[in-house]
Amino acid sequence: xxxxxFAVNVTPKPGILDPQGRAVxxxxxxxxxxxxxxxxxxxxxxxxxxxADEKAARAIVERLAAELLANPLIEAYAIEPIGGVA
Amino acid sequence: MPVRIGVVVFPGSxxxxxxxxxxxxxxxxxxxxxxxxxxxxxxxxxxxxGGFAYGDYLRAGVIARFSPVMxxxxxxxxxxxxxxxxCNGFQVLxxxxxxxxxLLRNRDLRFLGRDVRIAPERLDTxxxxxxxxxxxxxxxxxxxxxxxFADDTTLDALETSGGVLFRYVDEGxxxxxxxxxxxxxxxxxxxxxxxxxxxxxxxxxxxxxxxSEGILGSTDGAGIVRSxxxxxxxxxxxxxxxxxxxx
Numbered sequence: 001x002x003x004x005x006f007a008v009n010v011t012p013k014p015g016i017l018d019p020q021g022r023a024v025x026x027x028x029x030x031x032x033x034x035x036x037x038x039x040x041x042x043x044x045x046x047x048x049x050x051x052a053d054e055k056a057a058r059a060i061v062e063r064l065a066a067e068l069l070a071n072p073l074i075e076a077y078a079i080e081p082i083g084g085v086a
Numbered sequence: 087m088p089v090r091i092g093v094v095v096f097p098g099s100x101x102x103x104x105x106x107x108x109x110x111x112x113x114x115x116x117x118x119x120x121x122x123x124x125x126x127x128x129x130x131x132x133x134x135x136g137g138f139a140y141g142d143y144l145r146a147g148v149i150a151r152f153s154p155v156m157x158x159x160x161x162x163x164x165x166x167x168x169x170x171x172x173c174n175g176f177q178v179l180x181x182x183x184x185x186x187x188x189l190l191r192n193r194d195l196r197f198l199g200r201d202v203r204i205a206p207e208r209l210d211t212x213x214x215x216x217x218x219x220x221x222x223x224x225x226x227x228x229x230x231x232x233x234x235f236a237d238d239t240t241l242d243a244l245e246t247s248g249g250v251l252f253r254y255v256d257e258g259x260x261x262x263x264x265x266x267x268x269x270x271x272x273x274x275x276x277x278x279x280x281x282x283x284x285x286x287x288x289x290x291x292x293x294x295x296x297x298s299e300g301i302l303g304s305t306d307g308a309g310i311v312r313s314x315x316x317x318x319x320x321x322x323x324x325x326x327x328x329x330x331x332x333x
């Protein structure tokens with residue numbers, strides 16, 4: 001067994017209305033920032049997996065992401081290995 | 087003997103008692119079903135009430151979807167059992183894939199608690215047959231994630247197969263697609279409620295149980311509750327649910 005750490009980045013799918021992203025964009029004027037657009041607000045989930053090897057660990061994360069962390073109707077996800085401990 | 091109808095209680099449900107009360111008024115015997123129990127106690131229909139099941143953590147309804155009772159509810163629905171989801175119950179059913187689509191954050195990001203008007207698209211379903219007609223019904227919404235979303239293919243299929251149960255309408259009964267007041271959460275095609283493809287699982291965001299007796303200011307929701315109770319009673323005596331199958 002070995003320990004693996006991952007992050008799952010969940011974002012609204014293209015075309016899905018993201019009112020949070022719009023709210024962020026709406027605040028940019030107040031900061032005096034221009035030239036920023038297409039803000040999309042998502043969620044990042046970091047987790048540690050105990051598994052036989054990295055491949056097995058990734059398969060667990062893949063299942064978790066598809067079934068729980070993201071709703072495939074409205075959200076996309078990307079899995080990335082990260083270092084360190086929680 | 088009154089028909090027994092289950093009301094699922096999740097940690098964070100807060101409309102379960104109102105739902106129990108409304109079902110009693112409609113002549114049913116409500117049975118509270120605890121989320122950790124697998125048994126549905128032989129009920130003839132199940133209501134998933136409003137609230138914030140499991141704190142609505144991650145996404146509204148998703149944690150509840152994996153609770154023990156929901157496995158039984160999914161099996162019950164799969165056998166043609168009548169299931170109605172109200173508000174958070176709609177979110178749970180959508181996350182579980184028991185009704186099509188998803189509920190996104192309200193268009194203006196705010197939690198909305200106020201009266202809306204909805205109109206039934208069909209009167210031949212287990213959830214609408216006791217309604218007097220398709221006139222607008224006034225009842226409250228109370229949600230932060232009620233913006234109905236499905237992709238265009240799914241929306242088109244819903245329209246053609248009779249899967250739209252309720253729409254937000256204006257005071258005159260007109261569809262409220264782009265009317266920000268009448269369709270306050272920004273739901274696509276003003277959809278306030280949907281039906282699954284077999285017609286035995288229904289869901290809506292507004293709260294009929296909060297508009298089911300005079301003292302609450304509106305009795306417009308009572309017909310929805312009564313429809314469910316009568317359908318469940320018929321399902322019991324005929325050993326087969328009355329389902330307004332789509333298509």
